[in-house]
Amino acid sequence: MTRELVYTGFMSLDGVADSPGGKEEGHRSGGWVMDTEFVPEAYSLKGEELADTTALMFGRRSYEVFAPFWRDSADHTAYKELPKYVVSTSLAEDELIEGWGPIEILRSTEDIAALKQGDGGAVFIHGSAELARRLADADLIDRYNLLVFPVLLGAGKSLFSRADRDKQQLRLRDSAAYSNGVTKLVYDVVR
Numbered sequence: 001m002t003r004e005l006v007y008t009g010f011m012s013l014d015g016v017a018d019s020p021g022g023k024e025e026g027h028r029s030g031g032w033v034m035d036t037e038f039v040p041e042a043y044s045l046k047g048e049e050l051a052d053t054t055a056l057m058f059g060r061r062s063y064e065v066f067a068p069f070w071r072d073s074a075d076h077t078a079y080k081e082l083p084k085y086v087v088s089t090s091l092a093e094d095e096l097i098e099g100w101g102p103i104e105i106l107r108s109t110e111d112i113a114a115l116k117q118g119d120g121g122a123v124f125i126h127g128s129a130e131l132a133r134r135l136a137d138a139d140l141i142d143r144y145n146l147l148v149f150p151v152l153l154g155a156g157k158s159l160f161s162r163a164d165r166d167k168q169q170l171r172l173r174d175s176a177a178y179s180n181g182v183t184k185l186v187y188d189v190v191r
Helices: 042-050 058-072 072-079 108-119 129-137
Strands: 003-013 053-059 086-087 105-106 122-126 143-149 170-177 182-187
Touching: 003 042, 003 129, 042 053, 042 122, 042 143, 042 182, 053 058, 053 072, 053 129, 058 072, 058 086, 086 108, 105 108, 108 129, 122 129
Parallel strands: 003 122, 003 143, 053 086, 053 122, 086 105
Antiparallel strands: 143 182, 170 182
8 A cells, every 4th residue: 555645735726736825935926825805714724734733844945945934833833743745856854943853854765665565644735836737747746736826926836747648537536615706626647
């Protein structure tokens, strides 16, 4: 049995996952999640994920954004002692944040494939659109947990690759629409 690799994140209707939390993340329209009316039930997926999460994975840039904030956040205490994996070819061990539980650096797609073959439950990838594209192209993503926001951004980091590849079929596991226009879409990758 292999570990499930789940991408979880926010996405615009046109597939952009760039800078949902703020302009400081790089996109000129950054903060588009915060610009959407807050309806608590629209974020229930994030709470549901806690029960399934046995480890977290980030690309380097997402790790550098999330780690300092999540380490000290009361909303993320359940993640504190979970194993964390940072995928980076350049991050040094001494650059890892202290006091946020076990953190391991993975250097390659092969390292991630090996992790999936090990023991343990689901590994959730947060943010990290570039990493998600690379892992999807390598056929390593097993599920997408998406909150799709009613906004069109046009340009920015896309969650999905534009590479010419064989069709990949998805099976809808769960969905819901909320009064603020956000849609929850949970898809399993069909193999």
